[in-house]
Amino acid sequence: MVKKIAVLISDKGTGSNLDAILQAFDNSQILNGKVTVVISDKKDAQGLIHAHKRNIPIEIKSLKEYLQQGKTRRNYDHDLGQILKKKYDIDLVVLAGWMLILGSEFLKYFPNKVINLHPGLLPDGDSDYLVLSDGVRIKAIRGLHTDAAVQFALDHHYPVTGSTVHFVTPVVDQGSVIIRSEVKIKNNDDVKTLYHRMKKEEHKILPKAIALYCEDRLFIRKGRVIIKDAETGSA
Numbered sequence: 001m002v003k004k005i006a007v008l009i010s011d012k013g014t015g016s017n018l019d020a021i022l023q024a025f026d027n028s029q030i031l032n033g034k035v036t037v038v039i040s041d042k043k044d045a046q047g048l049i050h051a052h053k054r055n056i057p058i059e060i061k062s063l064k065e066y067l068q069q070g071k072t073r074r075n076y077d078h079d080l081g082q083i084l085k086k087k088y089d090i091d092l093v094v095l096a097g098w099m100l101i102l103g104s105e106f107l108k109y110f111p112n113k114v115i116n117l118h119p120g121l122l123p124d125g126d127s128d129y130l131v132l133s134d135g136v137r138i139k140a141i142r143g144l145h146t147d148a149a150v151q152f153a154l155d156h157h158y159p160v161t162g163s164t165v166h167f168v169t170p171v172v173d174q175g176s177v178i179i180r181s182e183v184k185i186k187n188n189d190d191v192k193t194l195y196h197r198m199k200k201e202e203h204k205i206l207p208k209a210i211a212l213y214c215e216d217r218l219f220i221r222k223g224r225v226i227i228k229d230a231e232t233g234s235a
């Protein structure tokens, strides 16, 4: 069955990852799936243009309006979950620059069905550190968004940073890792140059993770993601 996907964005990013996802569908790099709705918490999010262009339904769900009406953050999470579940019958929720932490009121509708793109390298499990492919150990960058996460790697003189696609759990930036991509930091890098190279990688790993999900090739075993082999089907 074709997986119905919701992509959640905000006005903090440029929507480049949403664009990369939609291009991957256009180029048949993702099969067996369809973006059926794009959600933003702000009506002027730049990325909405990509949904408009392809006539993909858009929902603006403003948290600010909820709070002004005397409703709570839990109400917001609950109602957002209901819309995606009941109105759109969503199979996979993709956070691509979404800024709000989604609590269990939302996640209960989508157990192991929400993935996030994080602009820092995250380890498997709850460790505070991870070992890079060249053996160097660095501290995980958690709880920081966009530019702040990139700046952190520069401020702490990391040799390498990168981005991670992971399943979302109620504990922020700690769900099982699907794919991470390392990016070497150059001596003369600033946030702009480094983030530019990180985003190029993000535009590959997020569509890749979605493709794996749509092919039913992702499993979680003892908190770790296992990717089923496309040929043999073994995990």
Ligand code: GRF
Residues within 6 Å of the ligand: 012, 013, 014, 015, 016, 017, 018, 047, 096, 097, 098, 117, 118, 119, 146, 163, 199, 202
């Ligand atoms: C990405 O860099 C992602 O890692 C972070 O938000 C950013 C969104 O960028 N969570 P864009 O709007 O897709 O360009």
